Amino acid sequence: MAIEKSDTLHGRILEEFSSNIVDGTWPPGYLLPKETELAEQYGVSRMTMNKVLTRLASEGFVIRRKRSGTVVAQPRAESAVFAINNIGEEVAALGRRYKWSLLSSDSRAGNAQDRRLLGLNEDEAKDNSLFLQGLHFSNDEPFCLETRVINTKMVPDALGVDFEKDVPGSWLLTTMPWTKARHHVRAINVSGRDATLLELPVGAACLEVLRRTQIDAHWVTCARLLYPGEAHQLIAEFDGKIGG
Amino acid sequence: MAIEKSDTLHGRILEEFSSNIVDGTWPPGYLLPKETELAEQYGVSRMTMNKVLTRLASEGFVIRRKRSGTVVAQPRAESAVFAINNIGEEVAALGRRYKWSLLSSDSRAGNAQDRRLLGLNEDEAKDNSLFLQGLHFSNDEPFCLETRVINTKMVPDALGVDFEKDVPGSWLLTTMPWTKARHHVRAINVSGRDATLLELPVGAACLEVLRRTQIDAHWVTCARLLYPGEAHQLIAEFDGKIGG
DNA sequence: TAGTGGTCTAGACCACTCC
């Protein structure tokens, strides 16, 4: 089998440079030749070399400053990127049968307990709120307990949706495609009704994900996702690889 | 206060386009005019418009295909990006006093329990392994229990380091700056020695982070980081914002 | 104040893909 050639000019140079950085040939602090010089060395135009260096900078591999040039960055702190996927897809990806079951649906004002659970302010969730609770199943076993409040001022259509059929998260995604979210993840000892619903003994460790979704400055929905701890794990890969 | 002007040509167009997508002016599936047309409309060169569209595509907002043109993408599944930072920085960021305390350090072969705990294969960690355990403190309270094995074939210098002074994670970061890592996060009920060291009752929920670091195909170090559950949470923001 | 990166242009050729 022949060695695969890289596809583009700037792609090849990008790979070479990132290799140099990752394998230590260019250690942190190393000063790269200037743009015009590199362009000449590699026989490309300045724009092409600029594309490479701009990309390296945006990925955090190098720091570029006028007059002082381009230097290899100090490595980023150990870090990780997690992707929390759609629950239905997540279950399907595990090769299991997915089911959603709505437990309750109330259009009412939120009380202090709701606000605490979902991490809302006092002003938020006082009215125009739709409270939902339901279970996600994987092969008929409880996989995730979802407690959610939807701001019906932002999403009035939600009042007309049958959430026994439509999974709230998925429906919201199709309705408000591009939103911002903030997540908090922690471990808790499950108790009370949560334990009963998840069919877990009181005190079992669970992974709690709080997700607050907003569009501009307005919150759209807040969800609390409770996963049986030992059964579920977030998996993340992190590397300095460029591209993809 | 005057309205802030955007800095660059492509920056302004990028903002405009991403706004159009996020606020629904351009819904998923919307077909954008072709590159040359857009360039003409905005009075810029094709390269500049290409920069905008290429960026939009790399951020996942649009799909570009030859002949068929550029269309607004179906929104990505709900997802989140977590950053796990250096523990010392993490504690400092909370405005607390940080301390590291090494509990044990052994250069030995790993047994089955070690491998299970750290998620290693049988072939890995059989020799050339340095086992460490220590506690990270926040204001003199246990913040994180770290159990780690270092592949001394990859990092021979590690045998000469005094890990009572140097925090393993930080030291490795300065020694092998650009590495890849895989993380597994789950909730567990703490027990035994782990509970004692973290000064927690048996059964308390903890967040367990398994981090396996490698360079190319070779593992460098595996760490198990155990955080008292209620006290620690991962925080992540995710949005479709472009730039930064 | 001189050198560096930041940005932009006008034009060109190519490759892929849909009709």
Next chain:
DNA sequence: GAGTGGTCTAGACCACTAG
């Protein structure tokens, strides 16, 4: 086969900043 995005060039001006 025709039209689209993908890529590249040579040259230009500007803004910032280190010395």
